[in-house]
Amino acid sequence: MSDNEENLFELVEHLKDGLVGRCTNDPTDFTDDDYKRIRKILLGDETISNMLPEFVKKYRTLGEFWGFIKNKDSSYAGRRQYLGEMFNPILDYLDYNDSSIITDYEEFDVIGAGGFGEVKRYKHKLLQMDFAFKFYSPIFAEDGDRNLERFFREAKILFKLTHPNIIKIYDVGVMGGKPFIRMELFEGKNLNEVLKDHGRFPIDKSVTLIFEVAKALKHAHSIGIVHRDIRPSNIMISKPKQVRVIDFGLGIFLENELLSRLTRTGHNIAGGHYTAPELISNPKLIDPQTDIYSVGAVWYNLITGQAPAGSNIKQLLLSVDNISEDITHILLKCLADSNSRYKSIDELLEELTKIKDSFL
Numbered sequence: 001m002s003d004n005e006e007n008l009f010e011l012v013e014h015l016k017d018g019l020v021g022r023c024t025n026d027p028t029d030f031t032d033d034d035y036k037r038i039r040k041i042l043l044g045d046e047t048i049s050n051m052l053p054e055f056v057k058k059y060r061t062l063g064e065f066w067g068f069i070k071n072k073d074s075s076y077a078g079r080r081q082y083l084g085e086m087f088n089p090i091l092d093y094l095d096y097n098d099s100s101i102i103t104d105y106e107e108f109d110v111i112g113a114g115g116f117g118e119v120k121r122y123k124h125k126l127l128q129m130d131f132a133f134k135f136y137s138p139i140f141a142e143d144g145d146r147n148l149e150r151f152f153r154e155a156k157i158l159f160k161l162t163h164p165n166i167i168k169i170y171d172v173g174v175m176g177g178k179p180f181i182r183m184e185l186f187e188g189k190n191l192n193e194v195l196k197d198h199g200r201f202p203i204d205k206s207v208t209l210i211f212e213v214a215k216a217l218k219h220a221h222s223i224g225i226v227h228r229d230i231r232p233s234n235i236m237i238s239k240p241k242q243v244r245v246i247d248f249g250l251g252i253f254l255e256n257e258l259l260s261r262l263t264r265t266g267h268n269i270a271g272g273h274y275t276a277p278e279l280i281s282n283p284k285l286i287d288p289q290t291d292i293y294s295v296g297a298v299w300y301n302l303i304t305g306q307a308p309a310g311s312n313i314k315q316l317l318l319s320v321d322n323i324s325e326d327i328t329h330i331l332l333k334c335l336a337d338s339n340s341r342y343k344s345i346d347e348l349l350e351e352l353t354k355i356k357d358s359f360l
Contacts, residue, residue, distance in 0.1 A: 008042070008094055011042060012042065015056075015087070016083060016087040017030070018030030018035065023066065023070070023079045023083075024076040024079055030062075032063075035061065035062050042056070043056075043057065052090070055069075104126065105124055105125065106123045107121075108130075117134060117136040118134075119133065119134045120132070121185060131170065131185050134247075135175070135179075136179045152172060155169075155179075158181070160225070161219070161220060162219075163219040165212050165213065165219075166244065167184050167236070167246045168184040169182075169184075190233045190236050191237065191298065195232065195305070199305065200302065200305045203320075203327065204359045206302040207356050207359065209235075209243060209302070212243035213230070213243065214345055214348055214352055216244075216245040217295070217345045218345045221344070226288050226291055227245070227248050227291050227294075230245070230274065230291055231275075231294065231297075232301060234247045274297040274298060274301075275290070275294065276290035276293035277293075278290065278338055289338050289341055292341055292348055296334025300317065303320050313332075313335065314332060317332070324355075327355060
């Protein structure tokens, strides 16, 4: 914990203890000047000010605070509990926000950016190893401690993902008010970049890549994790034939993103073409079938150069050179409505295996 973070922790703790004492008749030397001084410092900190209880932002004196708290709860125990609920998440945040990231790592360049935040390259000074840090937008931590608690709860699940086609997660935390994930640095490009540089994939290479993605999802689904945002920007590739799926399972971010897609216009709505219709209708849905739709949508893009949209999906697919009836059938079944789609990734993998073997 840095000196600044330690001071903030002590100030928040002093404020909490002082207010508890003043409203529960415990002996305290916490004065109105103390309250005003600490309040001014905390409101001046960009990160902490967003987390402070509304009554601290609103009431300028202990007298005003007393008028509020005595009407909030008539019992000492109730007031103590309420103030704990208001201040403990801030203290937990300051305690968790470990500055070893700053002292142990050297920041290099930004290597990726998107709607959720940005990815930066950091080098561990002692290990002399590079890692990728994904920093999520601070807006996702602004709804109080509940969002941060959910972030850490869902991020904890990601440590169960151990598969050669899934980016390895090493650590999570908060720095500068932004939740982050420290993960394996994969030297490659995402599929959007590859398609932009090289154009459409040959059929055989598209099958090989989709097979690797499906294997990653099989592992995730087997331990109860649904990705829910499979799209070209979340699939990384490099030579020789290395494939990684990234950005698994942080539902709090995805749900906000999916909801915002419904109100967007123009080119931004394209992200929705990789998302199963039932997931756009219900962003909180957790169903493995939605990943199967997205796999089909990515595959469709690889071989046609377009995301599946409109009424001519099948027509465009049939115009692709060297596409077989079997591949057409599998792809359209992935993109079908949930009742006609593959029920599990295992069913899809079984079909893909047959197709893949025919190219050997």
